[in-house]
Amino acid sequence: MELFIIFLSAAIVNNFVLSYFLGICPFIGVSNKLTSAFSMGLATTFVLVLTAVVTWLINHLILMPAGLDYLQYVAFILVIASLVQFVEMFIKKTSQPLYRALGIYLPLITTNCAILGLALFMVLRDYSMMESIFFGLGAGVGFTLALTIMAGIREELELADVPKPFQGVPITLITAGILAMAFMGFSGLI
Amino acid sequence: MRTVIHMLATLLIIGAISGGLIAGIFDVAHPKIVQNAQRETERAIFVVHPEGKKQEKISGVAQEIYKVSDDKGNTVGYAMPCKGNGFQGVITLMMGVSADLKKITGISVIDQTETPGLGSEILNESFSGQFKTVNPEPEIFGKKGAKETDNDIVTITGATISSKAVVRIVNEGMAAMRKLKKEGKI
Amino acid sequence: MSKTQTRYSEVFMNGIWKQNPIFKQVLGTCPTLAVTVSVINGFAMGVATAFVLLFSSMIISLIKKLIPNQVRIAAYIVVIATFVTIVDIVMKAQFPDLSKALGPFIPLIIVNCIILGRAEAFASKNTVGRSILDALGMGAGFTLALLVIGGIREVLGSSKFLGTVILPATVEPMLIFILPAGAFLTLGILFGTANHFEEKKKAKEIQRAIDNQMGAKNVNVTAAETTETAEKEKEA
Numbered sequence: 001m002e003l004f005i006i007f008l009s010a011a012i013v014n015n016f017v018l019s020y021f022l023g024i025c026p027f028i029g030v031s032n033k034l035t036s037a038f039s040m041g042l043a044t045t046f047v048l049v050l051t052a053v054v055t056w057l058i059n060h061l062i063l064m065p066a067g068l069d070y071l072q073y074v075a076f077i078l079v080i081a082s083l084v085q086f087v088e089m090f091i092k093k094t095s096q097p098l099y100r101a102l103g104i105y106l107p108l109i110t111t112n113c114a115i116l117g118l119a120l121f122m123v124l125r126d127y128s129m130m131e132s133i134f135f136g137l138g139a140g141v142g143f144t145l146a147l148t149i150m151a152g153i154r155e156e157l158e159l160a161d162v163p164k165p166f167q168g169v170p171i172t173l174i175t176a177g178i179l180a181m182a183f184m185g186f187s188g189l190i
Numbered sequence: 191m192r193t194v195i196h197m198l199a200t201l202l203i204i205g206a207i208s209g210g211l212i213a214g215i216f217d218v219a220h221p222k223i224v225q226n227a228q229r230e231t232e233r234a235i236f237v238v239h240p241e242g243k244k245q246e247k248i249s250g251v252a253q254e255i256y257k258v259s260d261d262k263g264n265t266v267g268y269a270m271p272c273k274g275n276g277f278q279g280v281i282t283l284m285m286g287v288s289a290d291l292k293k294i295t296g297i298s299v300i301d302q303t304e305t306p307g308l309g310s311e312i313l314n315e316s317f318s319g320q321f322k323t324v325n326p327e328p329e330i331f332g333k334k335g336a337k338e339t340d341n342d343i344v345t346i347t348g349a350t351i352s353s354k355a356v357v358r359i360v361n362e363g364m365a366a367m368r369k370l371k372k373e374g375k376i
Numbered sequence: 377m378s379k380t381q382t383r384y385s386e387v388f389m390n391g392i393w394k395q396n397p398i399f400k401q402v403l404g405t406c407p408t409l410a411v412t413v414s415v416i417n418g419f420a421m422g423v424a425t426a427f428v429l430l431f432s433s434m435i436i437s438l439i440k441k442l443i444p445n446q447v448r449i450a451a452y453i454v455v456i457a458t459f460v461t462i463v464d465i466v467m468k469a470q471f472p473d474l475s476k477a478l479g480p481f482i483p484l485i486i487v488n489c490i491i492l493g494r495a496e497a498f499a500s501k502n503t504v505g506r507s508i509l510d511a512l513g514m515g516a517g518f519t520l521a522l523l524v525i526g527g528i529r530e531v532l533g534s535s536k537f538l539g540t541v542i543l544p545a546t547v548e549p550m551l552i553f554i555l556p557a558g559a560f561l562t563l564g565i566l567f568g569t570a571n572h573f574e575e576k577k578k579a580k581e582i583q584r585a586i587d588n589q590m591g592a593k594n595v596n597v598t599a600a601e602t603t604e605t606a607e608k609e610k611e612a
Contacts (some may be wrong), residue, residue, distance in 0.1 A: 014278055019305075019556045021409040026490055028402060061577055070216045070427040070465065073483045074208060110449075113406045113487040118481045125280060165571035166564075169402055173564030180557035187277075187351070197447045204451050208458035215462050222469035231473070279479075303479050307533060307554040348551075376471040 003134045006127075010138030013189050017146035018113050018180040022139075023114035027147060027170055030108075037151035038144065040108075045140025047084060047109050048118055052136030056129050066117055076119045084110045086189055131182040149179065192200050231284070235269040238286025238296035242266050244346060251375050252321060258286070265289050268376060271300065272363035276355040279303035281312070283356065285363050287326075291371055294321045298359060302352075309352035317346055317353065332357040378427040391513025397490045398563075401489045404490040408522060409559040411481050415538050416550045418526025419519065423469070424482060426515025428459045429491050430508065433499040437507035440500045452495045453486070460485045490518060528562050529553045578602055 023044070030040045055076055063069060088106045091099045105157045109115060118139050122132045153175055160170050217317040232355040235245045235256055242258035248268075255270045275283040275338050287294055298319050304310050311317060324330055325340045333342040345353035370376045397403045407425070416435040432455050443451045464482045467475040475482065485491065494514055499507040530536055533553030535543040543549075552558045 011422050019278075021406050022484075022557070024405040024409065025403075030577065058605070069546045070212055070461065071209060073213070073461050073486060074205075074454060075488050076451070077453050077457045081535060082454055111451075111487050111489055111492060117480065117484060120483055121279070123581030125275065132428065163568070165575055166568040170564045170568035170571065173560050175569060176566060177557045179553070180555075180560055182555065184555070193444060193446075197444045200443055201447055202455070206452050208454050212458060212461050212465075215465055217466045220468040223465075223472075226469065226472045248424060281390050300474060305555065 003130060005143075006131055007134045007138035009143065009144040012183065012186050015142045015146055015180075015183050016117070016139045017143055018176065018183045019115065022117040022142055023112050024110060026031055028148065028169060028178070031147050031150040031172070032154050034148065034151045034155060035148040041140070041144025041147045043106060043114060044109055044114065044143055045137070046079075046113050047087060047106075047115060049136040049141075050083055050087065051080055051115050051119060051132060051134040052122065053129070054125075055081060056122065056132045059123060059129050060129075072123065076118060080119070080160040081110050106109060114139060146179070150176065153179075195305070196197075197306070231271065234271070234298045234300055235283035235286070237298040238269055238284055239266055240296070242269075245269065248376055251370060252369070255370070255376065257376070260276050265308070266330055267295055268367060269336060270363055272359050272366075273301075274355060274359040274362065276302060276304050276312075277309050277349070277351040278305060281352070281355055281359060283359060285360055287347070287364070287367060291325065291364070293322065294325070294364075297321045297356070299356075304352045308349040311346045312352050312356050313347055315348075317343075318356075321343065321360065329361045330357050337363070384506070387509045388513040388516075391510065391515070391517040392520065393517070394569055395514075396517040396521060398518060399567060401490075401493070402571045403493055404488045404518060405563070407481050407484060407488060408525065409556070409563060411478055412522055412526040412529055412559065412562075413533070413554045414536075415523060415526040416474070416520035417477050418608075419494065421478060421481065422469075422515070422519025422522040423520055424463050425485050425488060425490065426477075426512070427463055428456060428485050429494060429515045429518075430511040432456045432457045432491055433494055433511035434509045436495045436502060437499040437502060437504045448500065452492060452500075454490050456495070457486045461534050490514060525559075525562055528566075529558060532557060565603075 010016065014020065017027050019022065026040060036110050058075060059072065059078060063072060063075060068075075084106055091106075097108075116138055124134060127135055150172070155170065157171060157175070166174075215376070221291075232245065234241055235258060238246075239258045241260055243261040244263075245256045248255050248257050253270060255268055257265060258267055258269055259265050267287050269286045271282060271284050274278050276298045280301070281299065281304070283297050283299045283340055285294065285297045299313050299318065302310065302312065304312060320343050321330075322342075324343055327341075331339075331340070331342050332345045332350070334345055334350060339346055343353070355372055367376070391397065393400075395401060398405065398408055404425070407421055411421045419438070435455050436452055439451075460483060463485070464475070467478075467482065494510060498510045502510070527537065530538075531542065532550050533555075534551075535541055535547060535549040550558075554560065
């Protein structure tokens with residue numbers, strides 16, 4: 001039950017994109033086509049769950065016993081960068097179709113603040129291994145959800161008569177604002 | 191091969207310099223950070239025990255708990271920092287209780303990351319002040335709208351979860367202190 | 377002498393408006409939206425980012441020749457993460473209240489695309505002096521943008537400015553502006569407004585260029601076309 005609440009909270013109620021503003025760069029950059037938004041979401045979810053596991057292990061088995069808490073940021077970002085690199089190499093070797101679908105998004109994920117954000121929130125809330133995994137999964141689902149909804153809306157928006165100065169990024173931000181309001185309605189869920 | 195060694199060596203050197211630099215600065219700043227936290231704790235203790243003059247950490251218990259006394263040396267009560275999950279993150283608060291654990295003398299939120307404007311209203315006296323008059327036995331309830339019994343705390347509109355989280359943290363704190371009292375440790 | 381000076385000032389001014397990290401490059405939106413519930417938070421975040429930007433740009437442009445190309449991103453990230461950790465520790469020690477308010481968004485400066493972006497696009501190709509100027513300009517532009525957004529959100533959302541109430545009590549604060557949704561709306565509207573002024577300025581410049589050319593013998597066809605579009609835009 002507890003695990004499910006963590007998942008639901010990260011995915012919907014406290015959506016990573018719409019209420020923590022994590023992962024805004026790809027949210028604005030990649031959300032103009034439905035298919036690419038969905039692939040990006042999947043790739044990010046995968047890396048989020050992996051990050052949750054690996055950073056938890058590093059934090060609890062290496063950094064905390066050694067009293068090196070203050071090296072967390074450096075350690076986490078290095079782990080994330082190498083993890084992304086490793087996932088890219090692995091997918092390239094094992095599955096060509098998957099690589100073609102996700103390949104170009106992987107390098108972008110390193111600088112996606114959702115990943116580092118996840119690691120930091122995990123530590124801040126003192127989650128256990130299991131909780132961290134569900135938190136990562138929830139964050140990924142939430143990110144995919146926000147990205148896909150946004151992409152759907154933007155495909156429609158292309159047909160709309162938006163005033164010229166507001167075309168592109170501004171109208172995307174305003175739409176995100178309205179989406180965020182809509183998501184506020186979920187806050188009674190937990 | 192040489193490039194690989196070169197790559198690894200560069201990263202290693204950069205990593206070592208960075209680690210050393212951070213460790214050095216941390217060593218200088220750490221006492222100050224600890225001192226800040228202590229000052230904050232002390233300030234919060236006297237907020238929840240306005241008539242208290244002296245505080246002393248009780249030793250021999252697992253929890254962090256302070257005994258507060260007035261200038262004549264009479265025990266006015268206890269103060270205990272408690273924490274729990276709120277809507278967005280961990281809420282840490284200091285709760286003060288009378289010596290017989292029958293009354294809450296006040297709570298003071300030390301740390302929170304609730305939504306600004308909604309959840310962050312738990313910092314407001316109009317919410318946290320309610321704990322001074324509530325009956326903590328057997329437990330406190332968060333109620334929407336209006337108080338029904340003297341065990342009730344009226345939750346903040348739009349921030350029910352944050353309000354109930356505070357109520358839960360206080361209940362847990364009370365339970366922990368009652369247990370300590372029963373065991374004769376405080 | 378004077379020529380290099382103007383060039384240097386241009387490097388600095390670029391970041392403030394022409395290439396403003398938020399309004400022109402759309403970099404670093406994550407902290408921009410998250411911490412700007414008040415002016416002071418926006419200011420602190422801006423200064424912290426500018427500080428990290430300045431030092432990492434400086435170090436990266438100093439050591440750029442020593443780093444093998446394949447590992448440069450990893451090396452940059454370590455340098456950036458080091459300075460962010462330092463900022464975090466110093467803030468915890470010296471400004472505990474601000475450090476609490478900004479919470480986990482200080483470490484997120486590491487993944488703020490402005491810093492890695494400037495390291496990759498500018499500091500790794502330019503001299504130390506120019507990199508420092510570029511970092512200062514970008515930092516100032518970022519801080520300014522954060523101040524504006526923070527100001528708007530604080531005044532509209534809680535009727536306060538720098539913590540003191542400035543609007544009469546009859547004006548109900550619009551809570552939505554300090555909630556996440558309001559952050560998106562504020563930035564979106566500001567962004568659009570900035571675009572609007574930019575376009576007006578451009579249209580004026582084109583108009584001027586055309587007026588000059590009208591006096592000359594041959595009217596440039598493409599220029600005439602641009603007038604047409606510019607005028608159409610005006611009508612619209």
